Amino acid sequence: MTVERYPESTIKKHLKVRKYAWPICIVGMLLVFGVIIFFYFSKYKHVSEGQFVGPNVCKKCHEKQYASWKKTRMANSFEVLRPGEKAQEKRMAGLDPDKDYTHDEICLRCHTTGYGLVGGFVSIEQTPEMAGVTCEACHGHGGTFVGTVMDLKNPTFKTSDARKAGLVYPPTENVCRMCHNAHSPFVGMDYKFDFKERVQLGTHEHYRLKYEHGQ
DSSP states (O other), X not given: OOOOOOOHHXXXXXXXXXXXXXXXXXXXXXXXXXXXXXXXXXXXXXXXSSOOOOHHHHHTTOHHHHHHHXXXXXXXGGGGGSTTTTHHHHHHTTOOTTSOOTTOHHHHHHXXXXXXXXXXXXXXXXXXXXXXXXXXXXXXXXXXXXXXXXXXXXXXXXXXXXXXXXXXXXXXXXXXXXXXXXXXXXXXXXXXXXXXXXXXXXXXXXXXXXXXXXX
């Protein structure tokens, strides 16, 4: 019986491969774990620092505005997504009036606040307070200025400072056009958004503030 011997060069080649196999595997595993961790933590990352805080936080200082806002169409825009609501309008738009759209990702982008972002709407079951077009949809997410520049301990803060921190005041036409555009199924491609008119119809009443904050 003869034992087959591999050439010495082949043996050295295999030993070299085995020598670097484990380090290569370890590096590969680390890269995979790194990618998984990156996507896990960045899934709902906002485009800027901070997060949404919710209308109940805004209410602490703006009770009258909050009460007025609660009665508006914007505050209750999520209800349109429920079965049977706005049936005629849905039929005209080619939508099924009996369908439940409350978990439709396309609809949630404009009928909720902060959908898919830090502190924003997740679902009506988990974050009911973020349903509808809330304060932060128009004024920017409060994580960068609420509790810092805007603070009950500092009621005489300057609006200019809050604006630098992320406050959107007054809301601009571009903010509204993010949802009030021809992509909405309820309007046609010839839709024209009248900012001056609409800003008077759907927003809350404006009351004189206790403290003057300047411009």
